[in-house]
């Protein structure tokens with residue numbers, strides 16, 4: 356397989372409602388797409404960077420730069436046996452996992468489309484549908500949040516995740532738990548908003564029967580999470596700290612995480628995501644698929660990944676209309692709280708040309 360070039364493209368997608376986390380509020384998504392062009396097929400990748408480095412050190416202009424000036428030249432003229440060769444080839448460049456992931460995803464999609472094989476088949480999916488969780492942002496008032504949670508449950512979501520931060524935590528979780536009852540799966544995500552000195556405060560969440568608390572402390576503070584884990588009965592689940600199979604193995608061994616959020620972009624791609632699944636599964640650690648407010652392209656691949664056997668908890672895998680009135684692809688529609696795993700070659704979905712054109716704000720062809 357020989358790449359002819361990569362088409363970079365940015366699309367502007369308005370969100371149906373603002374999405375607020377402890378690090379900021381998003382009202383629209385500026386998504387960087389990568390189209391890999393080979394003689395036999397084209398494939399799509401979605402980069403999960405944000406415009407600024409507030410979730411991770413990467414950001415979208417940086418991803419464009421590293422793809423254009425480092426990644427593309429490194430892959431130019433190379434006879435690739437498949438997308439699985441890309442990770443090693445790009446190892447000399449430190450970090451930039453989201454950028455690398457987008458390129459690998461695009462090439463993998465092209466490869467699989469040409470071979471007539473789906474992401475699900477390639478990654479080792481064992482389920483035909485996956486349960487849907489929903490991530491609910493921070494709001495101004497608790498009643499507004501309760502209405503939103505009610506609506507998501509009415510739609511069929513099987514698990515609720517609440518974004519928390521200091522000042523929006525114990526009372527909020529208590530109110531939601533009272534409203535939804537003990538049987539609905541509930542978890543929280545702090546996006547690094549606390550420090551170890553908040554341990555006693557966070558222990559007040561223990562009485563609400565949460566599935567997990569996601570990334571309470573900063574990204575590098577793996578030991579802090581291990582210390583915190585000894586002070587809470589709520590299981591700790593790392594998100595931002597998990598960057599590779601290696602960091603996953605270390606975090607598990609240290610007792611810093613007893614559940615793992617796998618986000619393919621954050622870890623350098625779907626192939627490393629599968630390795631994290633394998634490492635976790637071998638250690639008896641459940642995993643679930645995180646989300647980065649992807650369009651239908653990233654969503655399709657996430658659904659395939661979430662169908663692997665170790666994904667035993669519902670992910671942030673929601674229907675297209677959770678975030679977008681108009682998706683780039685045929686929308687993913689939830690049925691009985693589940694989404695169907697795409698089985699057609701590659702991602703099994705592609706951008707709808709008219710919608711793609713309408714939402715595109717910029718393109719650049721980067722030849723190999």
Ligand code: SMG
Pocket residue numbers: 376405410489490544546594645646647648649671672673
């Ligand atoms: O795609 O459903 C989704 C979003 C899930 O809450 C979500 N993601 O830290 O887990 C996380 C956040 C990061 C969102 S940044 C855009």
Ligand code: MG
Pocket residue numbers: 544546569570594595616645
């Ligand atoms: Mg998170």
